[in-house]
Amino acid sequence: MSVFNQSRSTVIRLIIAGLFLVIIVQLMNLQLFSSKYRELAFNNAVYPKVKYPDRGIIYDRKGKAILNNTIMFDLEVTPSQIRSVDTGYLCRLLGIDTAEFRKRVITAIVKNGRYRPSIFEDLLPPLVHARLEENIFKFPGFALVERPVRTYPFNAAAHIMGYIGEADSNNIKSSSGFYRLGDYVGKTGLESFYEKVLMGKRGVEYMIKDNKNRLVGNYENGKFDTAAVAGRNLRTYIDIELQQLAEKLMAGKVGAAVAIEPKTGGILAMVSGPNFDPNMLTGPEKQENFNNLFRDVSSPLLNRAIKGQYPPGSTFKPLGALVALDEGIITPSFGIGCGGAYHGCARPVKCTHSNPGHAANLRLAIANSCNSYFTHIYRLSVDADKFGGVKNGYQQWKKYMNAFDLGVRVGVDLPSEDRGNIPDSSVYNRVYRNTWSSCTNLTLGIGQDMMTATPLQLANSMCIIANKGYYFTPHFVEKIDNETAEDTIMNRYRVKHAPLTGISDEAYEAVISGMQDVVEIGTARMAQIPGVNVCAKTGTAENYKIIDGKRTKLKDNSMFVCFAPRENPKIAIAVVVENAGYGGTWAGPIAALMMEKYLNDTLRPERVKEVERVAGTDLMPGWIIREQFKADSTRAVNWFRMTKDSSVLKRFMHRDQRVDTTRKKPAPLPKPETRTTLFRPEAILPDKPSIQSKTV
């Protein structure tokens, strides 16, 4: 027993105590003085899982859902759980090969790791889903997962409703971080315009994850979770049956049709041709469908009702009259003697009628669509003494146009509307180097010159006449479910616009009677509906297009505007059919059928046949085939240059490049090539059949 070593016992105790002290200090450092580790642990183990709300449903005026939610299925794969899967069988079911299978599994591992499920194939077609559902037990590691998608039960209103797609970088940036990658946002149509209403509020569920990032349960039993709030529904003015009928009638035609309820500005139907089935952009083939639509040179994705710019032509004449009446320049009894042309300026403006008295008063002038009369009153309007010069007079006239929502955006609840064109006087100053008079642009009086308008604007102008002076901004949505004061989006659709104040009821009656005459005895007789007083105006606009470098005259655009019934207008319509001839030939019947359907809720049996006749008529301009060929073959050449893959190019090698060999020419197309990218018609033809002067 060596006692001298006793003190060493103390040394050993001190060594132990010292090290324990170091440990305690480090523990204090970690556990008491540093909150870093607590945050790290939270981020490490808690995963905020976003709960997506159901998007709002869109209903028509009768409460039918025209845009709804449904469930489709994705096939998900968890790579770590794949065990003895009959790869061949699965590939056969999905229609892929084993190389593709391997590629997708590797992609899944790269994207989400081995332990978390990734999408193997999204939005399975119903047949494939049914087959997989039966056999899924044979494929451990694979699972069918529900996924909410949008569906359009009526296969209609594609341009109005729009579609949703994954948020791109622009959406994410402009939302200042609200959207994240993988979120769905409305891309066009009401889906886009009412995005904030429809999308609802995202919820967050805090999930605990383990070291392999698998979610294993709710954090703190969901104490911090927020539930998702479903998007609110939209109640629209749309009459889905009318919409379907209009779409059917516009089949095989380029153009647009818009129907508005004049009393409210509510849009009943809006069609743009060529059209497409909105469900094409929701299902499994959405990307391919989208590409095909996108490459189609007839631009089915373009909503011509708000983006097509057409010279209004004769359909503008009643509005021209309203301006002159409001300014007190004419009275309803104002008349001129027209001998077949207007000779007020150096170049005569032709008129289809030369019989004396066809423009003896406003009503007759409208009924006969007298070019001389309306160029004359246009010149009177802008040259009036009170303005002291044409430039001021013209600006005043333009102010009227803008008040009618011509030349400005109407403000419909759809994105990317076009404004049409009512040129400013500065434009004329520039073009004519400051030396211009009312003679320079006198055809503005008959809806010509540089004036263009969208079909929506034309329909809206009909509302002004139908309402005798006021209108509401055209819009689709009547109300948002559970609307609050914060939904300021709706406010501007409830403001009554009254651009015309100085016009008496009699003056309106004269204009409206003129329009009724057009239906009763004029160019719009096909629009007669028994028991209903219809008022209408036809229009026919020449137009040209440059095809293969040559300026080619195309067949006239067929235009038609109307409203009915005269006494209590319930519907106002504007129809444009490109390159279809006279206003009364195709646009008229389409509008007539729409009116009858809406007003009577049904069609007479003989009219059903008419629907089939109109719907079955293909009026697609012939130039489309040629342009499509050019676009496709150019793409094929570029593809070949890029990839040296000539398989696509070969398809175009031996094809006859003439336009009309591959396609059966549609019956009503007298000339093969027609075209229209430039809506700059050169002149307006008055409507053919003349109405003999008739004293009213």
Place this chain on the structure above:
Amino acid sequence: MSQRKPEISKGIDWLVVWLYIILVFIGIMSIFAATYTEGDPVLQSFISLKTDYSRQLLYFGIAAVLAVFILLTDSKFFTATANLWYAFGILLLLLVFPFHTEVKGTKSIIRFAGFQLQPAELCKVFVNLALAKYLSRVETDFSKTRSQLIATAIAISPALITILQQETGLALVYFSFFLVMFREGLPAAVLIIGFSLAALVVATLLVEPNTLAIILTAIAAGAVYIMRRQIKRKRRLLAVIMGIWFVSVGVQRFVVPYVFETVLQPYQVKRIYDTIGKDYVPKDEAEALAMEQTAPAKKKDDGGDYNVKQSKIAIGSGGFSGKGLLKGTQTRYDFVPEQRTDFIFCTIGEGFGFLGSFTLMLIYFLLLMRIITIAERQRSVFSRCYAYGVASVLFFHIAINICMTIGLAPVIGIPLPFISYGGTALLTFTVLLFILIRLDADRQMVLR
């Protein structure tokens, strides 16, 4: 338990026994917290033997039986058979070479009739017995260098065999026996030199080589300046200082790089680097590859310090009072690897916070102090040496294990005594401790 047997309970240090029981139960509870999966029937799981905590309970039962047997054994049995056990231990260690099974990158395990035996673990007991036996011999004069060398050989030879089995962590434990030797008269200089060397190695790793060389030279020069009077009187002192300087610079310049590059495995180097917060860059592709293959860490892709990082996060997130049993998100969801065995301290740190960790440290401290007190009250040198051996081994395990989980020591795979999951470890520590209790019960006897 043994309490109800009056004939053997005489002289037993009950405090140690209670501390032991408390620690084992803390261990079972921690293993339960670390491995329990939501929804399992608790009671059933405890009986089923299918879960780790129920198995640990079984090991505790076996350990208790073994403890009773040890308490029933005559103290003289241990002194008499100490060398025999040691020989047996060495034999077992050698048997590992032909009969080992490779488990998780270690070659130190023998599989026998369904059991896994790790002789390097068991051998601690035998070495402790043998060392105590050698030091307590009447003819041993520990002040002689020869005796010191023999004692060192007894302690270190199992370590060398263990290193050959790629279990560096377990081998390091044997160095803790230097504390026993220190108590028995090993010159303090040995410990001081040992610590200085360790400090030098760490400094080498941390400080840029040239800077360190300059620092060392400056220290030497300073020493010469301060002791210039003594040096004038004694020329040899200068030689000593110069010698120390020369050795230090040599170690810093050549020995450490040599050891790190050729002796240690790349993964071990990386772990050491991780601890001191330095990036380890593999010399070439081949070494990077070799590192991946030899590293026993399960998560190869996460790098070696993943474990320590996650473990620090777990302990740190416990805060003052912890998240509560089964509430720890880090440990519950397997962020911390090996959390039932080597990283079990995380479960306590996260679940019970600073309060729990501190309490555990207190229990350990109490146990160690008690053992040293027991050691000092022995009449027989054998018992005292043995007691110091127990204290040293436990201290080394506790210190290294906890330091490793809180990022103060490199990751060395050694268990936390009485708490970590594992049959061999629990049985080894139980035997180690209860032999001491038995010897202490007979403290009036002089054992040789």
